[in-house]
Amino acid sequence: MELISSAERNQLFERFERDAFHLELRDDYSVPNEEGPFEDWLNGRASDGSFMEPWTQLMKRVTDSGKTVRRVRIVTEPHSSYIQWEYATTNVNEEAGESIRWLPRHKLPEGLHFPVNGNDWWLFDDQLLAVGHFDDDGRVLGSEIVEAPNVVAECIRVRDLLWSLATPHREYKP
Template identity: 40%
Template structure:
């Protein structure tokens, strides 16, 4: 990631009202946590210390200061193995304070969507994620371009309105 792009924690730290994350891919680069899940290892959700990560604490702290954090995922169905895992580990996101929704891709046809995943901070600043074909982050880009921000804001809102809350979305 270029040094000119502020880190996620810094961007979230500046956020006063809301952060919205739109995910559009059916898979990302595998992590050790994903590989462990594939091997059949499961998280003991009752043992919070075993799974609570600095990201979870950052989200919890941000929500505690009044920032609403929403995440929407557009997914193909039947879902990929990676999305099954994401659905499973989303328990951590929700516990930290994120609101998470899922939209089956077939219900997104009428929504103008950007070509990349993004975070939108306070409806004004975008952190756009550029991935390689195999799901590795290639680069993050920051923009406050009004037209791009508006496209992403409208796309997120349209997805959010149609999407299914995490606790109701069954895989």
């Protein structure tokens, strides 16, 4: 399996035409550029959000051009410290144009099967998947590009179901 880097995956945001959707299934993401701000938050120190600027600038550019960027975050309740921090910083994502919804894991439909081995994924224009892969410590290894129509179709089905069940960020109260 060939993996592309996060930077290469981010280039996909420059090329899609209508909609990008992210399914997040993990309760912790060990992303190196977030470690300092996350530790600051854990210790009660506010962050200015500058660590998110490359992402939020990309999202603003994409959404200002009329494209949509959406996420559903499947989370365990009570939340891990990381998800609490993510919830506290989600307004920054939304101010950049993303639309984010939350769905507690215990409210998932019984028997729901997550495609691509239960990995997180980005779906671009209902045609291309960037499937996230992580090591045993939760570090991002990269993304696998998948264009198989049957896999994409299953992800579209799951996206539509979860989007309809999830609660918009401004209404979600952990």
